[in-house]
Amino acid sequence: MATRETVKLEAGLAGLTDEQMEAARSEAARQKTSVRESILRLGLATETQLLAAAAARTGVEFPQNLLATEVDPEAMKTVTAHVASHYHVVPLGFLEGRLRIATADPFNPDLERELRLVMDYPGPIEFVLATSEAIQRAIRKAYGLGAATVEQMVSADAVHAEAPSRKDLMDESEAREASVMKWVNQVLVDAITAGATDIHIEPYERDLKVRYRIDGALLDAGVPSGARFFKEGIASRIKIMSGLDIAEKRLPQDGRSQVTLMNQRFDLRVSVLPTRHGEAVNIRILPQNSLIDDLPSLGMSERDAEGLKRLIHKPHGILLATGPTGSGKTTTLYTCMNLLKDSDRKILTIEDPVEYDMPGIVQMQVHPEIGFTFARALRSMLRHDPDIMLVGEIRDLETAETAIRTALTGHLVFSTLHTNDAASAIVRLLDMGIEPYLVASSVEAVLAQRLVRVICAHCKEPYQPDPEVLTAVRGLGQSDQRLSGHRGRGCSRCRFTGYHGRTVITELLVFSETIRDMTIARRHSNEIDAQARREGMTSLFGSGLEKAREGITTFEEVLKVTTGTVLME
Numbered sequence: 001m002a003t004r005e006t007v008k009l010e011a012g013l014a015g016l017t018d019e020q021m022e023a024a025r026s027e028a029a030r031q032k033t034s035v036r037e038s039i040l041r042l043g044l045a046t047e048t049q050l051l052a053a054a055a056a057r058t059g060v061e062f063p064q065n066l067l068a069t070e071v072d073p074e075a076m077k078t079v080t081a082h083v084a085s086h087y088h089v090v091p092l093g094f095l096e097g098r099l100r101i102a103t104a105d106p107f108n109p110d111l112e113r114e115l116r117l118v119m120d121y122p123g124p125i126e127f128v129l130a131t132s133e134a135i136q137r138a139i140r141k142a143y144g145l146g147a148a149t150v151e152q153m154v155s156a157d158a159v160h161a162e163a164p165s166r167k168d169l170m171d172e173s174e175a176r177e178a179s180v181m182k183w184v185n186q187v188l189v190d191a192i193t194a195g196a197t198d199i200h201i202e203p204y205e206r207d208l209k210v211r212y213r214i215d216g217a218l219l220d221a222g223v224p225s226g227a228r229f230f231k232e233g234i235a236s237r238i239k240i241m242s243g244l245d246i247a248e249k250r251l252p253q254d255g256r257s258q259v260t261l262m263n264q265r266f267d268l269r270v271s272v273l274p275t276r277h278g279e280a281v282n283i284r285i286l287p288q289n290s291l292i293d294d295l296p297s298l299g300m301s302e303r304d305a306e307g308l309k310r311l312i313h314k315p316h317g318i319l320l321a322t323g324p325t326g327s328g329k330t331t332t333l334y335t336c337m338n339l340l341k342d343s344d345r346k347i348l349t350i351e352d353p354v355e356y357d358m359p360g361i362v363q364m365q366v367h368p369e370i371g372f373t374f375a376r377a378l379r380s381m382l383r384h385d386p387d388i389m390l391v392g393e394i395r396d397l398e399t400a401e402t403a404i405r406t407a408l409t410g411h412l413v414f415s416t417l418h419t420n421d422a423a424s425a426i427v428r429l430l431d432m433g434i435e436p437y438l439v440a441s442s443v444e445a446v447l448a449q450r451l452v453r454v455i456c457a458h459c460k461e462p463y464q465p466d467p468e469v470l471t472a473v474r475g476l477g478q479s480d481q482r483l484s485g486h487r488g489r490g491c492s493r494c495r496f497t498g499y500h501g502r503t504v505i506t507e508l509l510v511f512s513e514t515i516r517d518m519t520i521a522r523r524h525s526n527e528i529d530a531q532a533r534r535e536g537m538t539s540l541f542g543s544g545l546e547k548a549r550e551g552i553t554t555f556e557e558v559l560k561v562t563t564g565t566v567l568m569e
Contacts, residue, residue, distance in 0.1 A: 020044045036105075047104070051129045062129040066090070066102060071142040075099060078121045081143040081224065087115060090130070090138040097123060102130040102138065137492060144224035145190055145210065180233040184241075188268075188283075190221065192261050195501070197285055197326075201238075203231045203278030215453045215502050216326065219495060235272065235279040242270040250274055256353075264288075269353065286355055292335045298328070299503030299552075301543060307508050308447060312336050317444035318407045320394075322419045328451050328504050329416045330355055333390055336414060337361060340388055348384060350377040351392035366392070374399040378406060391415040397433045404434060407442040421540065422448040422509035423529035426519050440516040449506045450561045452544055452553045453499035459491040465555050472559055476541055486551040503552060505543040505561070510535075 016024070016039070027038040039045050055062035072093030079091035079101065089111075092100040099121060103111065112125055130138070187210060191199045196212035199221075208228040210221040227234070236246045242255030257268040269284035292298055295305035311319055319336075321329040334356055341347055341360045349358075352366045352374075362384075366372055374391055375398040381389055393416050394400045407413045419425045425446045429439050464484050465473075473483060488498025509515070509532045518528050533539065538546075544558030 016044055047131045051104075051131065055129055060127060060129055063102075066130045066134040066138050071138070076142060078119055079115075081139075083115070083118050084139050084143065087111065088132065088135055088139075089115070090135055090142065092128065095126070098126040099123060100126050100128060102128050102135060104130055104132040104135050133492075140222065144222050144227075145187060180230055180237050183227070183230075184234060184237050187221070187223075188259060189261060191283075192259075192266060192285060194495070199281075199283040199285070201231075201234065201281040201283075203228075203235075203275060203280060205277050208234075214495070215497070215499055216451060217453075217497065219497075231278045235281055238270060238281050238283070239272060242268070244270070244272060249279060267355075269355075288356065292331070293338055295332075295335060295339075298332060298335060299547075300332075300506055301538070301546065303538065304447075304506045304508045304543075307510065308336070308445075309339070311445050311510070312340060312412075314412060314444055316407055316410045316412055318403060318413045318415065318442050319444055320415055320417055320425050320446045322417045322422060322425045322446060322448045323450060324418060324420075326451070327449055328502075329449065330392075332447065332449065332504070333414050333416070334358065337388075337390060345387040346385060347388045347390070348381045348386045349390040349392070350374055350381065351390070375402045378402045382406065382409075382411075386411065388412045389414070393417070394429075394432075400429060400432050400434050401438075404438050404442045408438075419448070421525075421529065422446040422507050422537075423525040423532065425509075426528060427525045430519075430522060436520045436522055440511070440519040443511055445511060446509045447506055448509070448540060449504050450540055450544075451502040452505055452547065452557050452561050453497075454501040454503050454552055455486055455554060456488040456491065456494035456498055456500040458493040458500075459489040459498065460486050460551070461489050463487045469555050469559070472563075473545070473555060476563070483549075483555065485548050485555055487554050487556075498554075499557070503547065505540055505547060505558070507537055507540045507543060509537055 020039075020042075021035075024035050024038040024042060024044060027033075027042055028035045031038065031041075033041075036050060039050065040047055051062055054060065070093075071091060075091035075093045078099060079089065084090060088104060090102045092102055094100070101115070105111065112127075115125070187199065187201075191212050194212060194214055196214050198213040200209075200211040200213070200218070202209045202211070206228065207225070208223065208231050210223045210227075211218045212221050213219075239246045239253070239255070241257045243257070244253045244255040251274065253272045255270045255272075257270060259266050259268060265288040267286040267288055269286060271282045271284075273280045273282075295308055296302060300308070321332055323329050337347060337349070337358060341358070347361045349361060349363045350366060351363065354363050354365045357363070364377055364381075366374055366377060374393070374395065378389070378391060378399065379402060389406065389411060391399065391403055391413060394403060403413050403415055417425050417428055419428050423446075425448075426439060426443070429443075430436060462484065463486065470483055488494060488500075490496040490498050494500040509528075511519075512535055514531060514535070515528060518531060529539075541558065541562040544553065544562055545555075547553045548555045548558050
């Protein structure tokens with residue numbers, strides 16, 4: 001190990017001038033920190049530059065891809081999760097009788113001495129260098145999320161079982177509960193930081209899985225195996241947070257909670273299901289200040305955004321958003337409400353559930369168990385003299401009829417349907433039992449949409465699609481030869497998926513006189529779709545293809561989302 005004074009030379013090797021070094025020393029004296037920490041705080045050099053300079057000066061190894069190194073399980077027994085987290089080190093394994101440990105602070109002369117005090121290992125130690133971020137990710141990969149906390153929980157549980165007195169029993173029980181609370185908080189922070197929309201906590205006979213839904217895909221969070229011993233405590237802690245009955249373990253329960261992270265508030269929608277091996281928990285994460293003020297920011301094409309803006313300012317009629325669950329329909333409708341709310345309009349919504357609080361808009365939630373349904377709410381809303389109404393979903397004939405008659409009496413109504421494309425929404429309403437002339441005279445437009453993953457900006461690279469991709473694209477009527485694009489190579493920023501974030505693709509079917517006549521004649525959805533395209537509508541696939549050509553997403557992603565075709569990327 002180098003001494004702390006060596007940092008001056010390493011900083012010089014990192015390209016710092018005498019003036020920069022003097023500034024770093026002054027900052028270190030003022031903040032009572034090391035020169036190294038001051039250099040990083042002032043932004044005079046990156047941690048990678050400092051460590052590379054230290055490696056060049058001292059000959060200590062500096063592996064560039066720590067995550068690619070498999071940690072030896074025997075080394076993990078020597079350096080426990082608690083030790084690794086506390087000292088911010090990762091054991092890599094044994095080499096020629098030496099324990100290799102990665103550290104981000106090679107200038108700490110006390111590190112080796114302190115590690116020997118807490119480890120049961122008398123042999124020699126060899127340190128290698130790694131950045132703080134790489135160390136953190138390697139700890140997570142090797143031990144699992146919240147491993148140090150789980151280790152404490154296991155330790156507290158073992159002491160609890162052997163407690164000789166009632167006082168000891170209470171102390172250890174409280175310590176264990178505090179550790180469970182800490183572990184749940186760690187999962188929430190990790191999921192929110194990763195941009196997850198859902199957390200799935202799933203108990204099995206000999207395992208507890210935690211998975212995040214990120215950008216529409218489920219990814220394993222990686223939790224330590226010891227977490228399975230505390231699945232009941234974990235479920236109880238989440239139920240307490242959500243105001244649910246912790247004694248009821250036979251029936252499903254739904255609740256809500258709120259958390260704040262980095263000055264941003266998040267609503268948590270919690271659902272608990274009883275399973276054979278314990279209670280499964282789903283937590284939907286809803287950021288409260290993420291409402292979008294304009295349609296292009298959703299990712300909508302300029303053509304569809306302008307068309308929708310014109311439609312939402314109509315005095316009456318129905319505007320429908322369609323697509324499967326999780327396709328962003330609610331976000332689009334909320335954006336429309338944001339654009340419309342002002343002191344001259346009264347807007348009422350009825351939802352199941354209310355996902356975002358919107359100041360200036362009166363929001364209600366259905367309660368079918370007491371008879372407060374969408375249809376009943378709609379009838380009551382009319383007595384409050386609204387200009388605009390949002391109905392969370394048209395699920396049945398009664399709700400559809402009420403919404404249509406509301407639109408025909410001079411109100412603007414927004415709602416959603418679960419259909420595959422825009423034209424199918426017309427057939428869906430007819431199948432519910434609505435008369436064709438009522439659909440034709442009340443519906444102004446249908447917006448179908450999907451969410452596609454965005455290529456990670458940090459590992460984006462150009463590529464030429466495989467022949468099978470080109471064949472699939474051309475099989476959908478796209479004969480354009482300019483099918484070159486981009487893809488994500490995979491990096492730690494995107495969790496090696498090649499994607500980070502999502503954007504929307506849309507098709508906007510506006511009711512022309514021809515389409516109204518076809519609706520009255522009960523024409524097939526394929527015929528209506530073909531006519532809408534002749535009138536200028538871009539299909540979902542066409543919208544996705546535009547984004548793939550622009551390098552926003554990949555051709556493979558567009559094919560998967562719009563046609564269900566899964567091809568290797």
